[in-house]
Amino acid sequence: MSLRKPLLSMITMIMLPGVIVFGQQSQTPPADGERSDLIRPRDGHRPHMRRGQGLRRWGRDLNLTPEQQEQLRAIVQRKTDATRAQREELFALREKGRAGALSSQDEARLQTLRQEIRESMKGIREEMLTLLTTEQRATIEAREQERKARREQKLHNRPESPPNQ
Numbered sequence: 001m002s003l004r005k006p007l008l009s010m011i012t013m014i015m016l017p018g019v020i021v022f023g024q025q026s027q028t029p030p031a032d033g034e035r036s037d038l039i040r041p042r043d044g045h046r047p048h049m050r051r052g053q054g055l056r057r058w059g060r061d062l063n064l065t066p067e068q069q070e071q072l073r074a075i076v077q078r079k080t081d082a083t084r085a086q087r088e089e090l091f092a093l094r095e096k097g098r099a100g101a102l103s104s105q106d107e108a109r110l111q112t113l114r115q116e117i118r119e120s121m122k123g124i125r126e127e128m129l130t131l132l133t134t135e136q137r138a139t140i141e142a143r144e145q146e147r148k149a150r151r152e153q154k155l156h157n158r159p160e161s162p163p164n165q
Contacts, residue, residue, distance in 0.1 A: 061143075062136045071131050079124045086113050 008147045064072070096102050097110075129137060 049059075062132065064136070068131050073126055075124060075127045079120050083117050083120050086116055089113060090117070115163055 090110065093102070093106055093110050093113070096106060102110075129140070132140070
């Protein structure tokens, strides 16, 4: 006598309620104006860091005071609000590009938007550094040197690619 049919029926009866409950869970994205907890993923990439995680890391690694943490949050919020329209336009142009309808003017605008946002991010870092003590700045400098050394080591150990023919 084969146990295949009864075993399959039993597995189906056990798993069916779980599948139904899972399927009924709300999976709506956040409405406009609500913050999503994750950074928007690029095509084929998973979000690698939650929003605000960098600030928490700074606070933990640098032993920031609560006042410093609040000032850092204010700086980031102010700069984020200042570049919101630019980022929305950038995302709209990216979607247009994915649809294959990107003109040369759109490509030029993409480059301009990226540069403007990059400049704003540099401003955030410079403002943040003014809030830090000399010991905290030394910690950041040491961390940057370590990061550069690791990057150089990776580049040095990377196998040479064959020349293009």
